[in-house]
Each structure stands twice: as C-alpha cells, then as structure tokens.
Amino acid sequence: MSIKKLLFKFSLVLILFSTLEVKSFSLEPKEFVQSVTNEASLILTKNFTKEQKIEKLKSIAKETVDIRGIGYYSLGVHRKNLSDVKKKEYLAVFESYFLKSFSSRLSEYTDPKIRVDSEKKLNEKYTMVSSTLLATEEKPEVKIDWRIVTKNPDKPLIIDVVIEGVSLAKVQKEEFNSIIQSNNGDINALLTSLKKFINE
Amino acid sequence: MKKILIITTTVILLAISNVSAGTDGENSLSKKDSGQTKECFEKVNRGIFAFNQALDGAIFEPLAKGYRKLPIPIRRGTSNVVTNLSTLITVPNNLMQGEIKKAGENTLRFVVNTTLGILGIFDPASGLGFAELEREDYGQTLARWGVGEGCYLVLPVLGPSTARDAIGMLSGTMGGGDPWYNVTVKNDTQYFTDFDYYSSRATTGIDFRAKNIESFENLEQNSMDFYASVRSLYLQDRKQKIANSRKVTDTMDDGDWEEIESN
Numbered sequence: 001m002s003i004k005k006l007l008f009k010f011s012l013v014l015i016l017f018s019t020l021e022v023k024s025f026s027l028e029p030k031e032f033v034q035s036v037t038n039e040a041s042l043i044l045t046k047n048f049t050k051e052q053k054i055e056k057l058k059s060i061a062k063e064t065v066d067i068r069g070i071g072y073y074s075l076g077v078h079r080k081n082l083s084d085v086k087k088k089e090y091l092a093v094f095e096s097y098f099l100k101s102f103s104s105r106l107s108e109y110t111d112p113k114i115r116v117d118s119e120k121k122l123n124e125k126y127t128m129v130s131s132t133l134l135a136t137e138e139k140p141e142v143k144i145d146w147r148i149v150t151k152n153p154d155k156p157l158i159i160d161v162v163i164e165g166v167s168l169a170k171v172q173k174e175e176f177n178s179i180i181q182s183n184n185g186d187i188n189a190l191l192t193s194l195k196k197f198i199n200e
Numbered sequence: 201m202k203k204i205l206i207i208t209t210t211v212i213l214l215a216i217s218n219v220s221a222g223t224d225g226e227n228s229l230s231k232k233d234s235g236q237t238k239e240c241f242e243k244v245n246r247g248i249f250a251f252n253q254a255l256d257g258a259i260f261e262p263l264a265k266g267y268r269k270l271p272i273p274i275r276r277g278t279s280n281v282v283t284n285l286s287t288l289i290t291v292p293n294n295l296m297q298g299e300i301k302k303a304g305e306n307t308l309r310f311v312v313n314t315t316l317g318i319l320g321i322f323d324p325a326s327g328l329g330f331a332e333l334e335r336e337d338y339g340q341t342l343a344r345w346g347v348g349e350g351c352y353l354v355l356p357v358l359g360p361s362t363a364r365d366a367i368g369m370l371s372g373t374m375g376g377g378d379p380w381y382n383v384t385v386k387n388d389t390q391y392f393t394d395f396d397y398y399s400s401r402a403t404t405g406i407d408f409r410a411k412n413i414e415s416f417e418n419l420e421q422n423s424m425d426f427y428a429s430v431r432s433l434y435l436q437d438r439k440q441k442i443a444n445s446r447k448v449t450d451t452m453d454d455g456d457w458e459e460i461e462s463n
Contacts, residue, residue, distance in 0.1 A: 073460050101422045165439075
C-alpha cells in the first residue's frame with residue numbers, strides 16, 4: 001500500500017472519529033447529561049440569532065429527548081381511550097408542540113453553567129442525574145434533576161427535567177388533563193389547543 | 201387589608217365546609233395527602249386567578265421591574281432582611297415539627313444576622329458556615345402533623361394555596377405564632393407600627409416577583425392553560441417543602457412512569 005493511500009485512509013478514520021465525537025452523546029447517564037448541557041450551553045452562549053438558537057436546540061432535543069415517552073406520559077389516563085389513528089395524530093402534533101415549547105423556553109437563557117453532580121439508578125429503565133445550575137450575581141443556584149430513560153443503554157434519552165423538585169413533565173401532564181377535563185374529556189380540545197400553540 | 205382578610209377567611213371557611221360536606225372523604229383534613237388535590241371551586245379560583253393576574257400586571261410586575269433596576273447590593277440587602285424576618289416563623293415551626301436542632305441553629309442564625317448583620321441586611325451566618333435557611337410555616341407543620349391539604353384555593357392578592365395552608369397562615373398569624381406580626385400589628389409597641397409589618401410583607405412579595413420575572417413570563421408564554429400550570433407548580437413545590445427532602449426519587453411518583461410501559 002502506498003504512503004499516499006495509507007495517509008488517505010488514516011485521515012478518513014480520523015475525520016470519522018472526530019465527526020462521531022461531535023455527533024454522538026456519551027452513554028453513561030451522567031456523562032450524557034453533561035454533554036447535552038454543554039452542547040446546549042455552547043449554542044446559547046454563541047452569537048446566534050434567536051431563530052438560529054431555536055433551530056439548533058430543536059435538533060439537540062430530537063436526538064436526546066424521549067419526545068414520544070413524554071407525549072404519552074402527558075396524556076395520563078386519557079391515553080388509554082385513544083384509537084391508534086388518534087394516537088398517531090396526537091404524537092405528531094405533540095412533537096411539534098414540544099419542540100417549539102422546549103426551544104423557546106431555553107432560548108431565553110444566556111450562558112447557563114450547569115454542573116452535573118451525581119446519578120442514581122432507580123431501576124433498569126430509569127436513572128436520575130442531579131445537577132446544579134450555577135449561581136450568578138443576579139440569581140441563586142438552582143438544583144436540576146434529569147430523569148433519563150436507560151432502557152436502551154446505548155441510547156439514553158431525557159424524559160423529564162425536575163427543577164427544585166418540580167417536575168416539568170408533571171406540570172405538562174396536569175395542564176393537558178385540565179384542558180381535556182374542562183372540555184368533557186374530549187381529546188380533540190387538546191389537539192386544537194396544541195395546534196393553536198404551534199401556529200401562534 | 202381588613203377587607204382582604206374577611207374575603208380570605210370567607211373563602212377558607214367555604215373550603216372547609218365543602219370538605220366537611222364531602223362524602224367520599226377524599227378531602228378530609230384529617231387525612232394525609234392522596235397525591236391528587238381536589239378542585240372544589242375551580243370557577244371561583246379561575247376568577248380570582250384572573251383578578252390576581254390583572255393586579256400583577258397593573259401593580260406588582262411594574263414594581264418588580266422597578267425594583268430590579270436598583271443596584272444589586274441594595275436588592276441583596278433587602279432580600280436578606282425579609283429572609284431574616286421569615287426566620288421568626290420558621291423557628292416555632294421547627295419546634296412544632298420536633299426539629300429541635302434546626303430550631304437552635306435557626307435562632308442562632310437570626311441572632312447573628314440581626315446583630316452582626318445589622319438588622320439582617322448582611323448574612324454573616326452563611327459566611328460562618330450555618331446551613332442554608334429552609335423556611336417552614338404553619339401549613340407545613342399541619343401537614344407534618346398529618347392534616348390533609350383539602351381543596352386547592354386561589355386567594356385574592358396572595359395567590360395559590362390550599363385549605364390547609366391558608367388555615368395555617370391565618371391561624372399562625374392571628375393566633376400569635378408570628379413574632380414579627382405580634383410586635384408590629386397585634387401589640388401596640390412603641391418601636392414598630394402596622395406599616396412595618398405590611399411593608400415587609402409587600403417587599404417579600406415584590407422581591408420574590410422580581411427574582412422570577414423571566415420564569416413567570418416564560419411559563420405564561422408557553423402555557424396553554426396558565427392556571428393549571430401554576431396550580432401544578434405550587435402543589436409540587438409545597439409537597440417538596442413539606443417533605444423537607446432534596447432526594448430526587450422523592451420528587452415524583454415512579455408509578456406514573458411505569459404506566460407508559462404498560463401502554
């Protein structure tokens with residue numbers, strides 16, 4: 001094999017590795033959370049427009065969040081009454097809603113510094129990772145816990161964020177339940193609200 | 201202020217009478233939390249919530265935004281003063297919850313910050329290694345004694361509460377359990393007036409609002425039912441405070457998540 005070919009192959013391997021390092025996330029829940037928060041923090045710190053930040057945050061969320069799981073959880077007991085067709089429609093609408101809501105919530109932050117502290121395996125499916133949003137001159141530190149789905153150990157996913165003991169997934173579940181209940185259990189009312197939110 | 205107190209008391213009494221009238225016992229004040237807080241007066245609550253939001257938009261939010269323009273040391277000092285005053289409610293509640301050691305530590309913290317910290321403007325206690333103050337109130341004590349939360353309430357001006365928390369707040373304050381209230385409003389001392397008490401309460405509210413301007417805006421913008429989101433936040437936060445737990449596994453019912461698997 002000529003030196004040129006060898007160098008070419010070597011460079012190819014190097015490029016592949018460096019790409020992998022950027023695109024993939026670590027597999028241990030604690031490292032996974034740290035890498036996700038680092039990447040999100042980098043986007044928020046850089047001089048992007050708000051729209052650019054939102055698009056980049058959305059792509060991180062698609063890779064690292066169990067959007068389907070959160071969607072099902074948010075439906076609570078109403079999930080059991082849905083036909084397969086309705087479920088499919090709901091999940092599609094929910095994904096758009098979630099990505100818009102998630103990215104617009106995060107895009108308001110500038111330069112957040114998160115320190116990952118510890119992890120606790122709850123069972124085979126879930127691990128809780130504890131972290132701290134470091135204090136600034138203006139704001140005190142905030143304790144943030146991440147519920148990670150580890151059912152597939154090769155691809156951990158975030159399914160809930162708990163801020164100072166308040167679960168955001170639970171807030172969403174109770175909000176959805178309130179909308180459905182105040183419309184006599186009609187899931188279509190939720191779908192209408194979700195679509196309205198997406199198009200606003 | 202008296203009118204507000206009368207309205208508040210009426211609402212709470214209504215909440216209690218509703219609890220007593222219930223036949224399923226779900227809301228019984230003598231029972232522990234079932235995990236789901238009942239909405240007994242959703243329409244009224246939503247009405248008061250809308251009123252509070254209007255009041256917030258007209259008065260509290262602009263005041264909070266103005267307060268935020270003050271230099272950081274002034275805001276920090278103000279926040280320290282109201283936090284220090286809150287120790288006066290925390291200590292008796294530490295005692296009633298059987299937390300004698302914490303009561304001692306918090307008393308010492310109060311003495312240090314009131315003297316060395318010049319009436320609480322500075323927080324030398326934290327610098328001396330005292331543990332961070334975990335606020336306690338009469339609602340939390342009632343919960344620790346096994347009293348269920350009763351109906352969810354939205355109080356005029358004061359915001360989200362439950363029958364138990366509102367009873368705790370009112371009985372604690374009126375019943376002589378708030379030393380700051382006793383020396384300012386209840387007893388005619390030469391040193392303090394009613395104004396000192398009510399202005400300190402208003403400052404506590406504005407300080408809290410100012411620290412959370414972005415969070416509230418963000419939550420409101422991203423909520424389809426803001427009332428339901430605030431209710432969930434309040435109730436989860438109260439459960440966490442009552443449990444005095446920072447353990448992550450205690451923050452939610454794992455059974456909720458198992459449901460997803462069975463679907």
